[in-house]
Amino acid sequence: MTAIGKLFRTTAFRLTLAYLLIFALFAAALLGYLAWNTNRLINDQITSTVDAEMDELSDLFSRRGLRGIVFAIENRALRPGANLYLITTPAGQSVAGNISSLAPGVMASTGWSETPYRRLDDPDSPNHRALVKVQQLSSGFRLLIGHDLEERLRLFGIVSDAAKWSTLIVVVLGLGGGIFVSRRVLRKIDAITGTTRLIMAGDLSGRLPVGRSGDELDRLAENLNAMLERIEALMSGLKEVSDNIAHDLKTPLTRMRNRAEEALAHGTNEDEYRAALERTIEESDGLIRTFNALLMIARAESGQARGNMDNFDAAEVAEGIHELYEPLAEDAELVLKVEASAAPVHGNRELISQALANLVENAIKYGKPVTAEGGATAEILIEARREGDRALLSVSDHGAGIPEADRKHAVQRFVRLEASRTLPGSGLGLSLASAVAILHGGELRLEDNGPGLRVTLVLPAVTGEALAGQSGNVPQKSA
Amino acid sequence: MVLETEPSRSEAIQSRDVPEMRLLIIEDDRESADYLVKAFREVGHIADHAGDGEEGFALADSGDYDVLVVDRMLPKRDGLSVIGALRDKGNRTPALILSALGQVDDRIKGLRAGGDDYLPKPYSFAELLARVEVLSRRQGGPAEETTYRVGDLELDRLSHGVTRGGQELILQPREFRLLEYLMKHAGQVVTRTMLLENVWDYHFDPQTNVIDVHISRLRSKIDKGFDRPLLHTIRGAGYMVRDGMK
Numbered sequence: 001m002t003a004i005g006k007l008f009r010t011t012a013f014r015l016t017l018a019y020l021l022i023f024a025l026f027a028a029a030l031l032g033y034l035a036w037n038t039n040r041l042i043n044d045q046i047t048s049t050v051d052a053e054m055d056e057l058s059d060l061f062s063r064r065g066l067r068g069i070v071f072a073i074e075n076r077a078l079r080p081g082a083n084l085y086l087i088t089t090p091a092g093q094s095v096a097g098n099i100s101s102l103a104p105g106v107m108a109s110t111g112w113s114e115t116p117y118r119r120l121d122d123p124d125s126p127n128h129r130a131l132v133k134v135q136q137l138s139s140g141f142r143l144l145i146g147h148d149l150e151e152r153l154r155l156f157g158i159v160s161d162a163a164k165w166s167t168l169i170v171v172v173l174g175l176g177g178g179i180f181v182s183r184r185v186l187r188k189i190d191a192i193t194g195t196t197r198l199i200m201a202g203d204l205s206g207r208l209p210v211g212r213s214g215d216e217l218d219r220l221a222e223n224l225n226a227m228l229e230r231i232e233a234l235m236s237g238l239k240e241v242s243d244n245i246a247h248d249l250k251t252p253l254t255r256m257r258n259r260a261e262e263a264l265a266h267g268t269n270e271d272e273y274r275a276a277l278e279r280t281i282e283e284s285d286g287l288i289r290t291f292n293a294l295l296m297i298a299r300a301e302s303g304q305a306r307g308n309m310d311n312f313d314a315a316e317v318a319e320g321i322h323e324l325y326e327p328l329a330e331d332a333e334l335v336l337k338v339e340a341s342a343a344p345v346h347g348n349r350e351l352i353s354q355a356l357a358n359l360v361e362n363a364i365k366y367g368k369p370v371t372a373e374g375g376a377t378a379e380i381l382i383e384a385r386r387e388g389d390r391a392l393l394s395v396s397d398h399g400a401g402i403p404e405a406d407r408k409h410a411v412q413r414f415v416r417l418e419a420s421r422t423l424p425g426s427g428l429g430l431s432l433a434s435a436v437a438i439l440h441g442g443e444l445r446l447e448d449n450g451p452g453l454r455v456t457l458v459l460p461a462v463t464g465e466a467l468a469g470q471s472g473n474v475p476q477k478s479a
Numbered sequence: 480m481v482l483e484t485e486p487s488r489s490e491a492i493q494s495r496d497v498p499e500m501r502l503l504i505i506e507d508d509r510e511s512a513d514y515l516v517k518a519f520r521e522v523g524h525i526a527d528h529a530g531d532g533e534e535g536f537a538l539a540d541s542g543d544y545d546v547l548v549v550d551r552m553l554p555k556r557d558g559l560s561v562i563g564a565l566r567d568k569g570n571r572t573p574a575l576i577l578s579a580l581g582q583v584d585d586r587i588k589g590l591r592a593g594g595d596d597y598l599p600k601p602y603s604f605a606e607l608l609a610r611v612e613v614l615s616r617r618q619g620g621p622a623e624e625t626t627y628r629v630g631d632l633e634l635d636r637l638s639h640g641v642t643r644g645g646q647e648l649i650l651q652p653r654e655f656r657l658l659e660y661l662m663k664h665a666g667q668v669v670t671r672t673m674l675l676e677n678v679w680d681y682h683f684d685p686q687t688n689v690i691d692v693h694i695s696r697l698r699s700k701i702d703k704g705f706d707r708p709l710l711h712t713i714r715g716a717g718y719m720v721r722d723g724m725k
Contacts, residue, residue: 281603288601289684296683308584323653324679327692354683361687429686 012185016178023170028163035159039152043131046147047112050133053083054145061137069143070096077120083147084117084130090140097144107142110134114149129153188217192224204232245294249287256283293428300351300435308348311462314391315340317349318384321356329364329380336360340384343391344462347440352393352457355436356382358429359395359455367397367452386461390442394456401453402446433457497667500545500615502526505535505561506577507553515548518604532556539565544572545615548607551578551589559592566593573614577602586682605716609668627662630722632701632709634662643701653678654697661710661720670717694718 007013061069066087073085077098086097088107103115111134116127132146191209199206207228208221256279263276322338329336345352363380381396434444437457445456502524506512512528519526527542529535532553539547539561547565551558562574576594578585586597596610627634631644639655641648650658656678661669671690675681694710702708711719 284601289686292599292684308587320679324681324689324693327696328687328689331692350682353681357681357683357685361685364687 007179007182007186010182010186010189013178013182016174016181020171020174020178023174024167027166027170031159031163031166035156038155042152042155046131047133050083050131050145050147054133054135054143057143057145058135058137061141061143066095066141073097083145084119084132086144087137088142088144090142095141099144102144106132107134107144110136110142115146117146185217192217192221199228204228204235249290252283252287256280259283290428293432296351296354297428297432297435300432300439308350309346310349311344311346312349313384314343314345314352314393314459315384317353317356318382318393321353321360322382324357325360325364329360332364332368333378334364334367335379336364336382337379338382338384340382341386343384343386343393345391345440345459346462347459348436351436351439352459355433355457356393356395358433359457362429362455363395363397363399363453367399369398369451389461391459391461392456393459394454396449396452396454398449398452401448401451404448430455497523497612497615500524500612501543502546502548502611503529503535503539503542503544504548505529505532505539505553505558506548506550507531508550515604515607519608522608530554532558532561536561536564539572540568540570546611547572547574548611549574549576549594551576551580559589559594562593575607575610575614577607603715605668605713606670606672609670609673609717612667613664613669613673627659627665629662629665629720630707630709632662632720634659641701643705648700650697650700653693654700657693657697658701658720661718665720668713668716668719673717 057069057072060072069087073087073096076082077085077096082098084097084099086099086102086107087095089095092107098120099117100120101118103117106113106115112131113134114129114131117130117132118127129149130146131149132144134142134144137143188209188211195206195208207225210221210225211218259276259279263273267273267276318338318340322336326336360380360382367380369378379398381394383392383394383396385392430444433455437444437459440459442457442459445458447454447456502519504512504515504519504526506515506528507530509530512530516526516528527538527544529538533555535547535549535553536556547562549558549562553561558576558578562576565572565574573595574593575596575598576589577598577600578589579600586599589597595614598607598610625636627636633642634655635641636659641650641655641658657674660674660678672684674690674693675685694712698708698710702710707722709720709722711721713719
């Protein structure tokens with residue numbers, strides 16, 4: 001497409017053309033109305049003066065006869081800018097007046113008509129037109145009184161000149177403005193298009209130029225930039241995940257393969273083969289769990305789990321998870337407690353339960369007091385409560401905690417802080433909890449519990465009315 | 480994919496107390512299907528195989544099966560639509576859906592389409608067998624008795640009372656529901672995931688042995704101090720309540 005073609009195709013230019021057409025039609029209508037009205041006004045004026053004079057002169061004729069009227073007409077015809085007069089005999093011969101020629105047949109019919117004429121005193125003048133009235137006087141004489149229409153023609157001339165010039169000005173200014181605006185817009189759009197091409201080609205770090213005018217294009221560019229920011233973050237997240245998958249899934253796969261290979265090469269009896277196979281199944285179960293957790297996180301992060309959401313009390317979730325894990329904690333010589341008050345949330349109950357279960361499992365795994373004899377309580381506390389417009393589900397332990405510098409890192413997938421490398425687990429617990437929180441429009445908060453760690457799922461709370469409408473649907477667990 | 484070690488399967492065979500079932504396996508992957516047919520026959524059931532949705536529907540519609548095992552993604556006709564069409568014709572044969580889609584919403588979709596249970600791939604044969612046997616019994620057996628009895632253990636579902644040898648046992652509410660579920664399926668293997676789903680109503684996979692701990696608490700209440708254990712661990716599969724092991 002040529003540059004001109006591109007310019008003509010811009011929205012701004014097309015809009016300009018449309019407006020031009022509308023303005024032209026509007027101007028034409030306005031001028032037309034003006035001309036028609038003025039014409040009517042002029043005609044009215046002419047007819048009323050002619051009518052008045054006609055009454056006056058026919059009255060004169062009836063009182064003073066032909067002589068009187070001829071005298072009056074001769075008299076009046078000499079005035080500058082005078083009306084047109086003509087009086088004829090019943091035979092059609094001119095008696096008096098200031099007209100030398102008329103269109104044929106004008107005098108034959110009475111009433112109003114339009115006709116070309118020439119004046120007696122100015123026989124070389126161009127053929128003018130006039131509006132005339134013919135009236136029959138007594139004894140066969142006919143009187144014509146009329147008025148020149150030159151004024152009307154001049155008016156038409158003025159109007160049509162105005163139409164021509166205004167059309168020209170509108171078109172020139174409109175086209176110029178249109179081209180100016182279109183080019184300005186086109187320049188910005190071209191800049192945006194160029195950058196998007198670069199980005200599509202693979203350079204995700206590119207950003208659209210944002211002008212200083214703050215117009216709609218700049219706002220669009222700003223939003224597109226924010227979108228690019230998000231895409232870049234997602235892409236780098238994806239890359240990080242695939243790196244981590246490569247590392248954390250390849251390790252157990254390698255172990256599995258080595259074990260099978262060794263059993264095949266050195267196995268001597270059935271028991272050894274059996275042991276090797278059992279270990280293989282164990283490893284593959286672990287891998288499946290890791291995959292499931294990864295899929296779950298991916299689903300939560302992509303927002304696909306937004307279906308299946310209903311209103312429920314987070315306190316019930318806290319109590320349910322407490323009930324499920326309390327014996328496990330006891331076996332690990334920890335005391336699992338729950339403090340739950342009403343905290344209505346709108347969400348995916350299953351996902352929130354799983355997130356909380358992960359946090360509790362983490363706390364049981366890592367929450368043992370560092371100084372076993374030192375008096376720190378071996379207690380894990382699950383809390384559910386409402387704080388303003390947020391519902392909080394938290395798990396606090398008195399274990400080693402996570403140093404502040406590591407906390408952000410700990411939420412990422414597969415990250416297992418060095419201290420925990422030796423314990424079993426996929427390293428996905430916190431990232432799943434974080435993904436679930438983000439899915440619900442909340443966040444996962446890691447805090448110092450002095451000593452220990454407090455992890456809080458911050459979820460948006462549901463207002464009282466919304467919950468009341470739904471309360472019948474919340475299944476009550478027999479606790 | 481579907482591997483299970485020999486000892487656990489033979490152990491399960493020896494100890495289960497389940498009548499012979501006729502199964503229809505609708506699965507397009509030849510290798511998985513052959514494996515399932517062979518494995519079900521080994522544990523004493525009769526298994527037929529259909530390789531696509533149309534054939535599966537025709538067989539299920541005409542044959543007299545106790546349980547259908549239906550893969551969700553099938554050539555010619557989708558597994559969910561096969562089950563839906565059977566239900567529309569009034570065929571209530573219990574159906575277990577196998578699927579590579581294992582998320583909560585997929586499971587709900589499967590159950591809404593008329594499936595009775597949903598098992599994500601990859602699964603262990605022990606898990607599949609346990610679920611299929613529980614489903615089959617649901618069809619005919621006297622499921623809703625008010626009192627369950629296994630040996631000298633009695634559970635009254637109305638009064639929530641549990642006695643063993645006439646001696647009253649004090650159970651927590653959740654322990655009661657756990658025992659109730661195990662006794663309802665007495666003589667059948669019940670897996671950990673089945674317990675988590677049916678007793679706790681959670682459908683996720685805990686990373687820890689949380690169910691085992693609940694079982695061992697329950698066991699200490701119902702078996703401790705009695706010479707015949709009733710709550711047995713089936714290695715590689717799950718648990719079973721039964722009066723004496725063969």
